[in-house]
Amino acid sequence: MRRWLLTLLLLIASLPAHAGEQITIAAAADLKFAMDEIIGLFGKSHPDSLVTTIYGSSGNIQTQIRQGAPYDLYFSADIAYPRTLKAEGLATGEVQPYALGRIVLWSVSRGALKLSDLTDPSVRKIAIANPGHAPYGKRAEEALKAAGVWDKVEAKLVYGENVAQTAQFVQTGNADVGIIALSQAMSAELSRQGSYTLIAQSQHQPLEQGFILTRRATNNAAAHDFARFMASKDARTIMIRYGFALPAETK
Template identity: 70%
Template sequence: MRLVSRFAARMLISICLLVAVQTAHAGEKITIAAAADLKFALDEVVEIFSKAHPADRVETIYGSSGKFQAQIRQGAPFDLYFSADIAYPRALRAEGFAVFEAQPYAVGRIVLWSTSRDAGKLTLADLTNLSIRKIAIANPKHAPYGKRAEEALRATGVWDKVEAKLVYGENVAQAAQFVQTGNAQVGIIALSLALGPELAKQGSYALISDKLHQPLEQGFIITRRAAANPLAQAFARFIAGREARAVMTRYGFVLPGDVK
């Protein structure tokens, strides 16, 4: 009995401390909704940003660009929205949900990625090979990376031959996960994910020529609810700055103003 009450007392103290820490937080807070391809790159950018803003808090949520757009329309509590396709934030701006015009922040690239074979030598034409039974891509119906993957497969003329092998991830990160778990032999995923710390260890990739698909022009906005939030403004400036650009470049993004 004494043991139990002592345990309960300790739990209570920890909970009080936790609550105290949470509420004592005096700084600003922002929540960023970001496309799944930014998972590793934006995590690093936020880490550097947070070091310069120790009193403030930045929360990041990753998911599919289309879903976030719909959620912002319905009043979701996001302060910034980083989309994998600039068309989504542009539409939000046109409907009055954004503070300024959608800003391009990067151009994404797609790659062939595999954990079971040397993807470095793979080409899109190889996907017709019988030993490749399943190919994972993001859902072209609503995921920007899936749309570009479909365009590249069509431009290469292999779409009709590989369509029966395609499996569709809800977003590009799930497409990568299908390959990671060994359920698909090859995936067409974001270069920024293939270069992420975990995935780089597990697999290899081959860049797909960007002449085969429309550019993956990515854009962000500050939402209306964050119009007066100084931290949101600071982050918007930071993403265009030298440090953030260095991180984004390392993850394979082509940046606005850079010569390819």
């Protein structure tokens, strides 16, 4: 037994250390599908860089970075969060806007829905991301209020920890409809399972999204490469394919 344990320890210790530079990216959950593709493409031109990603709610990631989380890049669904970090001296360089997000009504079985349909008694549970710390949740709340249905639907709301869990509540059939990111609804996985209706941008504040290189990444060349790669034509094409509107040519 003891020898077996020793072998195991040796095995773990001898795992190959990666030669190239490591990048850890923390990104808002709405980016999951687009970002996975972008990283795949980045990997082709940078075979030596090892990219690790963590997806979560933008607010949560911001808190983690403030507490010293080992992230090199932070892609937030709300540009206000990285701006705060920048003001606190936790960023390297400028806050870079990278996309404008859109919210949609998404359901598995109900087809095209309008916000006003949500008051219908047959809609029993509506999933939105937690408005307290998830930008998509905050915009969902604004849209429900702008449509004048908030008071009537508030009792039907269930709150996802982030926009990914929100979609999952609908996927599993536990919520009838959800307000999620267009980028999720357009992914191969979700577009197979359900259908979406865009919510007009006039119904909510813009979902201006921004990213930063963290202070930790100051000397990480690969992380700087990745930041530049986001402005490349290839990366932008992927972002557009997932329904993001892009800011005018970045520098």
